[in-house]
Amino acid sequence: MSAASHATGHAGGHAHHGNYLTPKGGFWTTVKDWATTVDHKKIGIMYLFAILFMFFLGGVMALAVRAELWEPVRQEGGQISGQMLYSMFNSEPATSIAEGNNNYNRVFTLHGAIMVFMVIVPSIPASLGNFLLPLMLGAKDVAFPRLNLLSWYIYLFGSFFAVISLVMGGVDTGWTFYTPYSTTTEGYWRVVLMVLGAFILGFSSILTGLNFIVTVHKLRAPGMGWFDMPLFVWAIYSSAIIQVLATPVIGITLLLLIMERVFRIGIFDPALGGDPVLYQHFFWFYSHPVVYVMILPGMGIISDVIAVQSHKRIFGYRAIAFASLGIAAVSFLVWGHHMFTSMSELAAMVFSALTFLVAIPTAVKVFNWIMTLYKGSIAFNTPMVYTLIFLVLFSIGGLTGLPLGTLATDVHLHDSYFVVAHFHYVMMGGTIMALMAGLHHWWPKFFGKMYNEPMAIVGALLVFVGFNITFFTQFFLGSQGMPRRYASYVDEFQFLHQVSTVGSFLLLVGFLVHLGVFIHSLVAGKTAPANPWGGLTLEWLADSPPDEHNFHHEPIVKHGPYDFDAVVPPHWDPADYPLPADVTKPHNVVKAH
Amino acid sequence: MSTLDTRPNQPAANKPVWSRYVHGHHWRTAAEEFDGAKLGFWLFLTTEVLLFAGIFCAYALFRAMYPEAWAEGSGSLDWKWGALNTVVLLVSSYTMAASIYAFQTDQQKRAQINLLITLVAGFAFLAIKFLFEYTPKWSGYFFVLDPALSHYPESGKTALGGLFHFVEGYGGKRPGELFSYPFAESANMPLWWSVYYCGTSLHALHVIIGMILIARVYVKGVKGHYGPTYYTGVEIAGLYWHLVDLIWIFLFPLLYLIH
Numbered sequence: 142m143s144a145a146s147h148a149t150g151h152a153g154g155h156a157h158h159g160n161y162l163t164p165k166g167g168f169w170t171t172v173k174d175w176a177t178t179v180d181h182k183k184i185g186i187m188y189l190f191a192i193l194f195m196f197f198l199g200g201v202m203a204l205a206v207r208a209e210l211w212e213p214v215r216q217e218g219g220q221i222s223g224q225m226l227y228s229m230f231n232s233e234p235a236t237s238i239a240e241g242n243n244n245y246n247r248v249f250t251l252h253g254a255i256m257v258f259m260v261i262v263p264s265i266p267a268s269l270g271n272f273l274l275p276l277m278l279g280a281k282d283v284a285f286p287r288l289n290l291l292s293w294y295i296y297l298f299g300s301f302f303a304v305i306s307l308v309m310g311g312v313d314t315g316w317t318f319y320t321p322y323s324t325t326t327e328g329y330w331r332v333v334l335m336v337l338g339a340f341i342l343g344f345s346s347i348l349t350g351l352n353f354i355v356t357v358h359k360l361r362a363p364g365m366g367w368f369d370m371p372l373f374v375w376a377i378y379s380s381a382i383i384q385v386l387a388t389p390v391i392g393i394t395l396l397l398l399i400m401e402r403v404f405r406i407g408i409f410d411p412a413l414g415g416d417p418v419l420y421q422h423f424f425w426f427y428s429h430p431v432v433y434v435m436i437l438p439g440m441g442i443i444s445d446v447i448a449v450q451s452h453k454r455i456f457g458y459r460a461i462a463f464a465s466l467g468i469a470a471v472s473f474l475v476w477g478h479h480m481f482t483s484m485s486e487l488a489a490m491v492f493s494a495l496t497f498l499v500a501i502p503t504a505v506k507v508f509n510w511i512m513t514l515y516k517g518s519i520a521f522n523t524p525m526v527y528t529l530i531f532l533v534l535f536s537i538g539g540l541t542g543l544p545l546g547t548l549a550t551d552v553h554l555h556d557s558y559f560v561v562a563h564f565h566y567v568m569m570g571g572t573i574m575a576l577m578a579g580l581h582h583w584w585p586k587f588f589g590k591m592y593n594e595p596m597a598i599v600g601a602l603l604v605f606v607g608f609n610i611t612f613f614t615q616f617f618l619g620s621q622g623m624p625r626r627y628a629s630y631v632d633e634f635q636f637l638h639q640v641s642t643v644g645s646f647l648l649l650v651g652f653l654v655h656l657g658v659f660i661h662s663l664v665a666g667k668t669a670p671a672n673p674w675g676g677l678t679l680e681w682l683a684d685s686p687p688d689e690h691n692f693h694h695e696p697i698v699k700h701g702p703y704d705f706d707a708v709v710p711p712h713w714d715p716a717d718y719p720l721p722a723d724v725t726k727p728h729n730v731v732k733a734h
Numbered sequence: 735m736s737t738l739d740t741r742p743n744q745p746a747a748n749k750p751v752w753s754r755y756v757h758g759h760h761w762r763t764a765a766e767e768f769d770g771a772k773l774g775f776w777l778f779l780t781t782e783v784l785l786f787a788g789i790f791c792a793y794a795l796f797r798a799m800y801p802e803a804w805a806e807g808s809g810s811l812d813w814k815w816g817a818l819n820t821v822v823l824l825v826s827s828y829t830m831a832a833s834i835y836a837f838q839t840d841q842q843k844r845a846q847i848n849l850l851i852t853l854v855a856g857f858a859f860l861a862i863k864f865l866f867e868y869t870p871k872w873s874g875y876f877f878v879l880d881p882a883l884s885h886y887p888e889s890g891k892t893a894l895g896g897l898f899h900f901v902e903g904y905g906g907k908r909p910g911e912l913f914s915y916p917f918a919e920s921a922n923m924p925l926w927w928s929v930y931y932c933g934t935s936l937h938a939l940h941v942i943i944g945m946i947l948i949a950r951v952y953v954k955g956v957k958g959h960y961g962p963t964y965y966t967g968v969e970i971a972g973l974y975w976h977l978v979d980l981i982w983i984f985l986f987p988l989l990y991l992i993h
Contacts, residue, residue: 275760280760281759281760282760283760284760284770284774285770285771285774286758286760288774347778347781351774351777351778351781352774354773354774354777355770355773355774355777358770358773359761359766359769359770359773360760360761360770385777385780385781386780386781386784388781389781389782389783389784389785389787390784390785390787390788392781392785393784393785393786393787393788393789394788396936397788397792397932400909400928400932401910404909404910404911404912405910405911405912406909406910406911406928406931406932407909407910407911407924407925407928408792408796408910408925408928408929408932410910413910413911413922413924413925414796414799414800414803414921414922414924414925415796415925415928416795416796416799419791419792419795423788423791690759
């Protein structure tokens with residue numbers, strides 16, 4: 142990126158008066174400033190660190206799960222072996238297999254609950270979305286800044302309840318809290334607290350979503366029409382719609398679950414005439430759309446990163462934008478595929494057919510991304526490497542969803558490790574890889590520091606290899622009949638389980654490398670220019686890190702977000718910018734801003 | 735950052751508070767801020783409707799599964815109390831709307847009185863719900879002024895200094911496992927009471943939240959914060975109050991009228 146050196150820190154020669162990270166005073170003044178800030182950038186950064194911390198916590202749980210599965214649980218002559226988690230917390234061996242497996246049940250539940258409710262759902266919208274959405278729209282803040290701060294505190298409050306439950310001993314219900322198990326299992330208050338935590342987190346999600354919708358509708362910069370918005374904004378907008386329309390349903394579901402647990406109202410209890418399948422319908426009416434809340438913002442990151450790092454107009458802008466809305470619309474019609482066996486054959490067939498519909502807009506996106514790469518001027522840096530990793534892993538995750546949506550094969554594969562591998566390829570291979578791509582892409586904008594590119598690429602490759610070793614093996618395990626959520630297995634599966642466990646620790650190494658890269662960047666990173674990659678969207682017009690009010694002057698949009706064939710990016714020297722040869726007429730060349 | 739602040743200079747301090755309102759720095763005009771606030775609140779109301787959708791779904795499902803329990807349960811509710819509460823809420827919706835109009839036309843006293851009537855109606859709704867509906871059904875204790883009390887032989891037991899009179903064999907209409915009404919004919923009647931209590935108590939909670947919003951608007955109104963050019967808070971509280979009304983309009987016929 143030789144051209145990056147031409148970037149000038151400030152447009153219009155405005156006097157420097159500090160950026161949003163500049164401390165306002167002493168330590169306590171700064172703490173108070175951050176705790177009461179309504180600045181979307183600071184709130185986004187606080188979310189980012191909270192989510193990364195929760196990711197670490199959930200990751201530790203995942204490693205504990207993999208460690209437990211290193212060897213099967215066996216009982217020979219009254220001697221129980223293979224219960225690693227139990228023997229970690231107890232000096233005596235367990236008196237029964239079930240007692241020892243309890244620890245395993247709690248650990249995988251916490252892994253699921255933390256990763257879903259506290260990491261993946263809020264991850265990209267609340268952190269990157271909060272920071273970038275107003276910048277990309279050319280706005281000074283989100284529509285309701287104080288509400289934004291409130292959602293942050295609600296997130297903390299909800300997580301607090303979940304952590305209390307964890308400290309008290311955790312829950313063993315699985316992250317889905319299926320009834321009647323969740324209303325009868327031991328740990329009365331632990332289950333109530335965990336469910337209450339998830340209920341409260343829902344409010345945070347709703348408020349963030351509606352804040353974003355209003356921001357997109359009302360605060361676009363002058364000249365920015367709907368089809369001048371970056372595709373990241375389209376994706377955040379689509380997922381915000383799902384957040385607003387689906388989350389209240391989980392709200393009432395979890396509320397009824399708490400009522401069920403505390404007062405035994407019987408709505409989900411077959412002993413009192415209630416219907417546990419109703420719980421599953423309610424739960425998945427939220428939880429299936431919400432997997433698109435998890436993946437859509439990731440897709441938005443990929444759209445933006447792939448265009449900027451290929452220095453090429455995105456292929457099929459409108460197709461990608463409408464595909465986001467299409468996925469949001471279809472997402473509400475497919476929840477039934479989580480309970481094929483508890484509905485009529487006709488209903489199962491309808492839900493199966495609707496499930497296949499999701500593949501269409503998703504494939505439209507994937508093909509458009511690949512076409513964007515074609516003949517692009519591709520920069521092989523960490524954001525691009527993670528984007529390519531996303532394309533591979535997400536495609537595997539998406540395609541393995543098809544046999545699960547097909548009734549005949551799902552009978553064999555459901556509740557097996559095939560499902561576990563499938564959704565990890567989509568959730569982690571999709572969302573987390575996209576988060577990593579976006580985090581590196583916008584890291585210079587967030588903190589005004591560059592990161593160590595070679596080391597970050599090493600980390601990315603370690604994550605890629607570790608991820609595939611961990612989860613590709615699980616496709617084989619699942620198709621051979623290994624059920625999910627079991628602490629033990631038959632001896633034939635041990636080799637693949639051990640391979641998977643080795644892979645998970647390689648993943649740990651990969652993420653530790655990234656942690657080192659981030660810390661190094663914050664402590665000793667090179668100062669970042671305002672526009673290190675040559676992006677055309679408005680956030681690159683702001684300083685790195687941005688000014689407290691985002692822009693020195695209200696930006697006016699004169700070109701599309703991906704007009705790389707005709708526009709010189711902000712802060713770049715036109716003489717240095719390699720416009721394609723076919724732009725011969727000088728008037729075609731627009732110097733941005 | 736005064737260079738970025740497009741807002742007009744603040745008017746002189748001797749003008750009313752509402753005319754000195756300055757919109758948020760990230761909005762271009764006060765009108766856009768008002769539109770944004772309303773759009774956001776309508777989205778929030780959508781989530782409220784979807785929250786209640788769960789209750790309505792459970793109602794529909796169990797009504798189809800256990801029609802006899804639903805008929806029996808619905809038969810033990812007094813539609814007159816439900817109808818009275820419907821009228822109370824409709825009147826309060828009118829006074830709420832009237833207070834917005836009064837603020838828009840700068841009739842401060844009138845606006846405040848209308849808000850107070852709305853608040854009183856909210857209290858009346860809750861009082862009817864708790865004294866005449868929940869308490870006797872749950873515990874068998876009737877409020878001394880309850881007209882229904884004369885239809886039942888009293889056991890002679892009273893509570894709270896004679897304010898409540900106990901009637902044998904009336905109470906115990908509780909949800910789920912707490913159900914202990916001795917004369918139920920349908921085995922699934924506890925489920926009806928689960929849906930009834932969940933739906934109406936969630937609604938009552940919304941009434942309370944609405945009253946808190948209105949009380950806040952009233953206090954700010956007395957201080958002169960609202961007038962023809964700025965009344966966002968009243969508008970928002972009004973929207974919320976109408977939603978509370980609307981949900982009751984659905985709950986009332988489903989629970990009280992159809993068998």
